[in-house]
Amino acid sequence: MLPIILYDIPSKAPNSISAPNPAKTRFCLGYKGLPYTTVWVEFEDIPMTMKCKVGASTTEGGRYTLPVIKDPNTGSVVADSLAIAEYLDKNYPEKPIIPRGANVLIGLFEPAYCSVAFRKAVKLLLTKTLEILNDSSREYFIQTRLERHGETRWEAMSEANVQ
Numbered sequence: 137m138l139p140i141i142l143y144d145i146p147s148k149a150p151n152s153i154s155a156p157n158p159a160k161t162r163f164c165l166g167y168k169g170l171p172y173t174t175v176w177v178e179f180e181d182i183p184m185t186m187k188c189k190v191g192a193s194t195t196e197g198g199r200y201t202l203p204v205i206k207d208p209n210t211g212s213v214v215a216d217s218l219a220i221a222e223y224l225d226k227n228y229p230e231k232p233i234i235p236r237g238a239n240v241l242i243g244l245f246e247p248a249y250c251s252v253a254f255r256k257a258v259k260l261l262l263t264k265t266l267e268i269l270n271d272s273s274r275e276y277f278i279q280t281r282l283e284r285h286g287e288t289r290w291e292a293m294s295e296a297n298v299q
Contacts, residue, residue: 140170141175141206141208142161142173143175143205144158144162144175144176145178149268161220162174168231169231196216
């Protein structure tokens with residue numbers, strides 16, 4: 137079996153994973169005992185790399201995001217941590233990640249969680265993520281997150297956490 141390729145985001149923190157969604161995929165691959173290699177992609181390189189070099193689809197919201205896996209055993213390219221977990225269960229059914237019949241529940245839980253709990257923590261998580269990002273990704277990360285959250289100053293993201 138050829139190793140699956142996992143596209144992930146590097147950080148300057150030693151022995152640390154900076155992005156939570158690729159970490160979920162890394163966990164799934166490890167849990168299933170599937171061989172994989174990691175290709176590190178800086179934030180500003182994600183759209184071009186995924187579109188032109190990997191052939192990944194955009195995820196919800198029409199953006200190129202990570203994680204993405206490329207499976208040389210099937211020729212598949214899959215984006216989004218939940219879609220990847222479902223793909224791995226379908227193609228490598230030993231040690232299921234998602235219990236049988238739970239896909240609908242997970243599909244309902246994730247948007248509800250994101251709109252309530254995650255929304256309150258997202259700005260704190262973003263400011264902490266910025267601290268460990270490689271310097272080459274900082275400006276792109278700031279610009280895209282400000283646009284996504286309707287802010288004009290990064291300080292506004294941090295100030296919201298104090299209140």
